[in-house]
Amino acid sequence: MAKRYWLMKSEPDAYGWNDLEAEGEGTWDGVRNHRAANNLRAMQVGDEAFFYHSNIGKEIVGIVTISQSGLTDPSDPEGKWAAVKVKPVRKVARPVSLKQMKADPRLAEMEMLKLSRLSVAEVTPEDWDYILTLADR
Incomplete structure (x- = not known):
């Protein structure tokens, strides 16, 4: 199966990029939106x-890889919500802001922009590559 790409939102004062880097691997849990949880369930190791x-901030600050998939959210006593583990790959050279993404017609169809409250969104390979060009300038 081909690698898939995602966007995962976190409030930096609760769990930010620096927290993940310090831990080396983190559990992405606490998601209580069905579509976002389905996205977590669809993730595979290596995505x-x-x-x-x-x-x-409201910006992309780094890239992570999915290190464990198919987990049950440890913060859910009923065991019905999903979780994954992630490891940092790298910080981006230049953060890509929400304002910048919204203003760019090439990104108009991004799931994250169309469903702004979604905390875990799929990213097409084309949008992934394009955002990388913006982040690595």
Whole structure:
């Protein structure tokens, strides 16, 4: 199966890029939206995701890889929500802001922009490559 790409939002004052880097591997849990949880369930080891700081910054700050998939959210006592483990790959050279993505017609169809409250969104390979060009300038 081909590698898939994602965007995962986290509030940096709760769990930010620096926290993940310090840990080396983190559990992505606490997602309580059905579509976002389905995206977590669809992830496979080796998939990559943009790490997006929501609330504060509102920008893509790094890239992570899915290191474990198919987990049950440890913060869910009923065991019905999904989780994955992620490892940092690298910080992006230049953060890509929400404002920049919204203003770019090439990104108009991004799931994250169309469903702005979605905390875990799929990213097409074309959008992934394009965002990387913006982040690595």
